[in-house]
Amino acid sequence: MDASRLPFPIRRLAGSDADQYRALRLEGLRSHPEAFGASLEDEEARPLPWFVDRIERNVVFGAGSPAAPALMGVVGFLVPETAKMRHKGVLWGMFVRPDARGTGLATALVVRVLEHAAQVVEEVRLTVVTSNTAAVRLYTRAGFEQYGLERRALKVGGRYYDELLMAVTVGRSAQVR
Ligand SMILES: CC(C)(COP(=O)(O)OP(=O)(O)OC[C@H]1O[C@@H](n2cnc3c(N)ncnc32)[C@H](O)[C@@H]1OP(=O)(O)O)[C@@H](O)C(=O)NCCC(=O)NCCS
Secondary structure, X not given: OOHHHOOOOEXXXXXXXXXXXXXXXXXXXXHOHHHOOOOHHHHHOOOHXXXXXXXXXXXXXXXXXXXOOOOOEEXXXXXXXXXXXXXXXXXXXXXXXXXXOOOOHHHHHHHHHHHHHXXXXXXXXXXXXXXXXXXXXXXXXXXXXXXXXXXEEEEEOOEEEEEEEEEEEOOOOOOOO
Protein backbone atom coordinates (compact mmCIF):
# COMPACT_ATOMS: atom_id res chain seq x y z
CA MET A 1 0.00 0.00 0.00
CA ASP A 2 1.29 3.42 -0.94
CA ALA A 3 0.97 5.80 2.05
CA SER A 4 0.60 8.81 -0.23
CA ARG A 5 -2.71 7.37 -1.51
CA LEU A 6 -4.23 7.06 1.95
CA PRO A 7 -6.58 9.85 3.09
CA PHE A 8 -4.38 10.98 5.98
CA PRO A 9 -1.81 13.74 5.74
CA ILE A 10 1.29 12.15 7.23
CA ARG A 11 4.37 14.24 7.82
CA ARG A 12 7.71 13.93 9.44
CA LEU A 13 7.54 15.96 12.65
CA ALA A 14 9.97 18.79 13.34
CA GLY A 15 11.15 20.26 16.64
CA SER A 16 8.39 22.87 16.35
CA ASP A 17 5.81 20.04 16.71
CA ALA A 18 7.19 19.07 20.13
CA ASP A 19 4.24 20.55 22.05
CA GLN A 20 1.63 18.54 20.14
CA TYR A 21 3.83 15.46 20.09
CA ARG A 22 4.38 15.64 23.85
CA ALA A 23 0.61 15.88 24.49
CA LEU A 24 -0.13 12.84 22.29
CA ARG A 25 2.75 10.82 23.71
CA LEU A 26 1.68 11.47 27.32
CA GLU A 27 -1.94 10.63 26.43
CA GLY A 28 -0.73 7.26 25.10
CA LEU A 29 1.42 6.51 28.13
CA ARG A 30 -1.43 7.51 30.46
CA SER A 31 -4.17 5.51 28.75
CA HIS A 32 -2.16 2.41 27.76
CA PRO A 33 0.68 1.96 30.28
CA GLU A 34 1.09 -1.71 29.33
CA ALA A 35 1.58 -0.90 25.63
CA PHE A 36 4.88 0.97 25.98
CA GLY A 37 8.28 0.28 27.49
CA ALA A 38 8.45 3.92 28.67
CA SER A 39 6.40 5.18 31.58
CA LEU A 40 4.24 8.27 32.10
CA GLU A 41 6.07 9.21 35.32
CA ASP A 42 9.43 9.38 33.52
CA GLU A 43 8.26 11.27 30.45
CA GLU A 44 5.87 13.78 32.02
CA ALA A 45 8.82 15.00 34.09
CA ARG A 46 10.81 15.76 30.92
CA PRO A 47 10.98 19.39 29.75
CA LEU A 48 9.86 20.35 26.24
CA PRO A 49 13.45 20.53 24.85
CA TRP A 50 13.80 16.82 25.64
CA PHE A 51 10.92 16.10 23.23
CA VAL A 52 12.41 18.48 20.65
CA ASP A 53 15.65 16.51 20.88
CA ARG A 54 13.84 13.17 20.54
CA ILE A 55 12.02 14.34 17.40
CA GLU A 56 15.21 15.71 15.88
CA ARG A 57 17.39 12.66 16.68
CA ASN A 58 14.80 10.08 15.61
CA VAL A 59 12.38 10.03 12.75
CA VAL A 60 8.88 10.69 14.07
CA PHE A 61 5.86 10.70 11.78
CA GLY A 62 2.54 12.27 12.71
CA ALA A 63 -0.86 12.07 11.07
CA GLY A 64 -3.90 14.27 11.07
CA SER A 65 -7.17 13.53 9.34
CA PRO A 66 -8.92 15.45 6.57
CA ALA A 67 -11.41 16.82 9.13
CA ALA A 68 -8.90 17.60 11.89
CA PRO A 69 -5.41 18.79 11.03
CA ALA A 70 -4.32 18.34 14.70
CA LEU A 71 -2.15 15.29 15.35
CA MET A 72 -4.25 12.14 15.72
CA GLY A 73 -1.49 9.57 15.62
CA VAL A 74 2.27 9.25 15.88
CA VAL A 75 4.98 6.65 15.35
CA GLY A 76 8.75 6.71 15.77
CA PHE A 77 11.61 5.05 13.94
CA LEU A 78 15.22 4.80 15.00
CA VAL A 79 18.38 3.35 13.58
CA PRO A 80 21.04 2.23 16.08
CA GLU A 81 24.25 4.25 15.98
CA THR A 82 26.63 1.30 16.24
CA ALA A 83 27.99 0.07 12.89
CA LYS A 84 27.17 -3.60 13.55
CA MET A 85 23.49 -2.86 14.20
CA ARG A 86 22.77 -0.18 11.62
CA HIS A 87 21.16 -2.64 9.21
CA LYS A 88 18.03 -2.96 11.37
CA GLY A 89 15.76 -0.14 12.46
CA VAL A 90 13.21 -0.08 15.25
CA LEU A 91 9.59 1.02 15.00
CA TRP A 92 8.52 2.45 18.37
CA GLY A 93 5.94 4.68 20.04
CA MET A 94 2.90 3.88 17.90
CA PHE A 95 -0.19 5.64 19.21
CA VAL A 96 -3.48 6.62 17.59
CA ARG A 97 -6.17 8.59 19.44
CA PRO A 98 -9.27 6.43 20.14
CA ASP A 99 -11.50 8.51 17.84
CA ALA A 100 -9.17 7.85 14.89
CA ARG A 101 -8.89 4.09 15.37
CA GLY A 102 -10.35 1.62 12.92
CA THR A 103 -9.88 4.12 10.10
CA GLY A 104 -6.61 2.89 8.60
CA LEU A 105 -4.63 5.80 10.05
CA ALA A 106 -2.40 3.47 12.08
CA THR A 107 -1.82 1.37 8.97
CA ALA A 108 -0.84 4.50 7.06
CA LEU A 109 1.70 5.38 9.76
CA VAL A 110 3.26 1.91 9.64
CA VAL A 111 3.42 2.01 5.85
CA ARG A 112 5.11 5.42 6.03
CA VAL A 113 7.73 4.04 8.43
CA LEU A 114 8.39 1.08 6.14
CA GLU A 115 8.74 3.32 3.10
CA HIS A 116 11.28 5.44 4.95
CA ALA A 117 13.02 2.40 6.45
CA ALA A 118 13.48 0.81 3.02
CA GLN A 119 15.82 3.68 2.14
CA VAL A 120 18.07 3.25 5.17
CA VAL A 121 17.91 -0.30 6.65
CA GLU A 122 17.37 -3.92 5.65
CA GLU A 123 14.93 -4.88 8.36
CA VAL A 124 12.53 -3.25 10.81
CA ARG A 125 11.90 -4.70 14.24
CA LEU A 126 9.44 -3.97 17.01
CA THR A 127 8.10 -5.40 20.23
CA VAL A 128 4.43 -5.67 21.11
CA VAL A 129 2.65 -7.02 24.19
CA THR A 130 1.09 -10.39 23.30
CA SER A 131 -2.38 -9.35 24.50
CA ASN A 132 -2.42 -6.17 22.35
CA THR A 133 -4.47 -7.75 19.59
CA ALA A 134 -5.19 -4.50 17.69
CA ALA A 135 -1.47 -3.77 17.44
CA VAL A 136 -0.49 -7.35 16.56
CA ARG A 137 -3.13 -7.37 13.77
CA LEU A 138 -1.88 -4.02 12.51
CA TYR A 139 1.75 -5.16 12.32
CA THR A 140 0.89 -8.58 10.86
CA ARG A 141 -1.15 -6.90 8.12
CA ALA A 142 1.90 -4.77 7.32
CA GLY A 143 4.05 -7.89 6.87
CA PHE A 144 5.73 -8.22 10.27
CA GLU A 145 6.33 -11.75 11.50
CA GLN A 146 7.11 -13.01 14.96
CA TYR A 147 10.71 -14.12 15.46
CA GLY A 148 10.74 -14.39 19.23
CA LEU A 149 8.92 -14.04 22.51
CA GLU A 150 10.19 -12.31 25.62
CA ARG A 151 8.41 -13.51 28.71
CA ARG A 152 7.82 -10.98 31.50
CA ALA A 153 9.21 -8.24 29.27
CA LEU A 154 7.30 -5.48 31.10
CA LYS A 155 6.16 -5.14 34.69
CA VAL A 156 3.34 -2.65 35.12
CA GLY A 157 1.54 -2.19 38.44
CA GLY A 158 2.90 -5.50 39.73
CA ARG A 159 1.69 -7.43 36.64
CA TYR A 160 3.99 -8.99 34.04
CA TYR A 161 3.44 -8.74 30.28
CA ASP A 162 5.03 -10.95 27.62
CA GLU A 163 6.13 -9.33 24.37
CA LEU A 164 6.30 -10.62 20.82
CA LEU A 165 9.46 -9.71 18.92
CA MET A 166 8.45 -8.99 15.32
CA ALA A 167 10.38 -8.10 12.18
CA VAL A 168 9.86 -7.40 8.51
CA THR A 169 12.41 -7.25 5.72
CA VAL A 170 12.36 -3.98 3.80
CA GLY A 171 14.41 -2.58 0.96
CA ARG A 172 11.44 -3.20 -1.28
CA SER A 173 8.08 -1.39 -1.16
CA ALA A 174 5.97 -2.21 1.86
CA GLN A 175 3.05 -4.50 1.13
CA VAL A 176 -0.02 -4.45 3.35
CA ARG A 177 -2.21 -7.51 3.31
C1 LIG B 1 -2.45 -0.15 18.05
C2 LIG B 1 -3.25 0.93 17.40
C3 LIG B 1 -2.32 1.99 16.83
C4 LIG B 1 -4.05 0.25 16.25
O1 LIG B 1 -4.93 1.18 15.68
P1 LIG B 1 -6.13 0.68 14.70
O2 LIG B 1 -7.05 1.82 14.58
O3 LIG B 1 -6.65 -0.62 15.15
O4 LIG B 1 -5.36 0.42 13.35
P2 LIG B 1 -5.79 0.91 11.89
O5 LIG B 1 -5.92 2.40 11.83
O6 LIG B 1 -4.83 0.27 10.94
O7 LIG B 1 -7.23 0.33 11.70
C5 LIG B 1 -7.34 -1.03 11.42
C6 LIG B 1 -8.80 -1.45 11.48
O8 LIG B 1 -9.60 -0.50 10.83
C7 LIG B 1 -10.20 -1.07 9.67
N1 LIG B 1 -10.13 -0.08 8.59
C8 LIG B 1 -11.14 0.74 8.30
N2 LIG B 1 -10.79 1.52 7.27
C9 LIG B 1 -9.53 1.19 6.90
C10 LIG B 1 -8.64 1.64 5.87
N3 LIG B 1 -8.97 2.60 5.01
N4 LIG B 1 -7.41 1.06 5.79
C11 LIG B 1 -7.04 0.09 6.66
N5 LIG B 1 -7.86 -0.37 7.64
C12 LIG B 1 -9.10 0.17 7.76
C13 LIG B 1 -9.40 -2.31 9.37
O9 LIG B 1 -10.19 -3.27 8.71
C14 LIG B 1 -8.96 -2.73 10.73
O10 LIG B 1 -9.94 -3.47 11.40
P3 LIG B 1 -9.53 -4.84 12.17
O11 LIG B 1 -8.40 -4.49 13.10
O12 LIG B 1 -10.79 -5.23 12.83
O13 LIG B 1 -9.08 -5.79 11.11
C15 LIG B 1 -4.24 1.62 18.38
O14 LIG B 1 -5.12 0.66 18.88
C16 LIG B 1 -3.53 2.30 19.56
O15 LIG B 1 -3.05 3.43 19.45
N6 LIG B 1 -3.49 1.60 20.71
C17 LIG B 1 -2.88 2.14 21.94
C18 LIG B 1 -1.36 2.22 21.86
C19 LIG B 1 -0.75 0.93 21.39
O16 LIG B 1 -1.17 -0.16 21.75
N7 LIG B 1 0.33 1.07 20.59
C20 LIG B 1 1.06 -0.05 20.05
C21 LIG B 1 2.27 -0.32 20.88
S1 LIG B 1 3.20 -1.71 20.23
